[in-house]
Amino acid sequence: GDSVTQMEGPVTLSEEAFLTINCTYTATGYPSLFWYVQYPGEGLQLLLKATKADDKGSNKGFEATYRKETTSFHLEKGSVQVSDSAVYFCALSETTSGTYKYIFGTGTRLKVLA
């Protein structure tokens, strides 16, 4: 079945450092891809999404490009802030069952130090 694999965390960076969180997927069909962010004590919030190959999703300085050839959707940000400390989840919306339920990765915790 469809699956999502994320890099293990935690990722610890200094403020203003460059961020990459890797995400790869396996899927039948052409899923949409999503990044969600979860701040401490809160629910998951959509950060960005891409719905077809070569699409780039972007929001709040974060970007991710849907790469069909490498089945990847890596999250990047050029300069992280302390306020970006959170858990980031990569997800796909599977297409084979007709209900498009999400398949989530295990999450990657990011800690940004001042």
Place this chain on the structure above:
Amino acid sequence: DAGVIQSPRHEVTEMGQEVTLRCKPISGHDYLFWYRQTMMRGLELLIYFNNNVPIDDSGMPEDRFSAKMPNASFSTLKIQPSEPRDSAVYFCASRRGTASSTDTQYFGPGTRLTVL
């Protein structure tokens, strides 16, 4: 828009007691999902509904867990009897019902359940 509403936000109960978690999805959304999040197992999909009908409950851990959606604006997840290993954060999420993989799923703030 009020977003997905969950209650209670925190629940502490003793082993063996019945626990009921509640969710109000975003108006107009046809899909409703219940998830459980723990440190050990991450985010698990328990069950989801389409137009108030349960579609897939294969993620429900055992018969102690049950979920209902009596109408389009309300769903419950019940655990009876509760056990300490049920301690987790339970999330409800909703989504529009269009036949598209592009639609966004919106999450509620979660209910943190502690079973002593």
